[in-house]
Amino acid sequence: MAFDDQATRQRKWHGSIGGLVDAPIEKVWTMVSQTKKLSEWMPMVERCTDLEGNEGIPGYVRLVSGFMFPQQDGERSWIKERLVSMDTSSYTYVYKMEASNVGLDGSVNTLKLVDYGEDSSLVNWSFEIDPVEGACKESIMDFLGFLYKSCINRIDGAIQAASKQV
Numbered sequence: 001m002a003f004d005d006q007a008t009r010q011r012k013w014h015g016s017i018g019g020l021v022d023a024p025i026e027k028v029w030t031m032v033s034q035t036k037k038l039s040e041w042m043p044m045v046e047r048c049t050d051l052e053g054n055e056g057i058p059g060y061v062r063l064v065s066g067f068m069f070p071q072q073d074g075e076r077s078w079i080k081e082r083l084v085s086m087d088t089s090s091y092t093y094v095y096k097m098e099a100s101n102v103g104l105d106g107s108v109n110t111l112k113l114v115d116y117g118e119d120s121s122l123v124n125w126s127f128e129i130d131p132v133e134g135a136c137k138e139s140i141m142d143f144l145g146f147l148y149k150s151c152i153n154r155i156d157g158a159i160q161a162a163s164k165q166v
Helices: 005-011 025-032 035-041 137-165
Strands: 013-021 045-052 061-066 077-087 092-100 108-117 120-129
Touching (some): 013 137, 025 108, 025 137, 035 061
Antiparallel strands (some): 013 120
């Protein structure tokens, strides 16, 4: 049985959010491309554990846990992510959520930086998810947009804090 990739892509929910960071693209890339720095700009992340492979190389798998998505039982949410691609020359990486307790298995997140000149960078975070049964598409898209925008807004502060520690 063959599946039409175009039809599959059309059924997915797509969204993106962007924001400017007052820092050169190289500094932003250093912050957002390293797993060990994730909690510095994603405050809801408490722990990020290497599971398989080498960071920065496609196939690398990490387990991210914290309070990214509210759980009814008050437990921490967790997401097992696989790095699909990383291109340092275009300041872009793609992760796929392979498993989670948040219902977003199979979703794909792409983070891309664009040099905006004058020591500022555009951070564009796009995502595609399978429709969530029983959920309102607009509510899910709004929540993810808010979550990712709040992370983008923290990058500049994380860069400044890191430079003070050096």
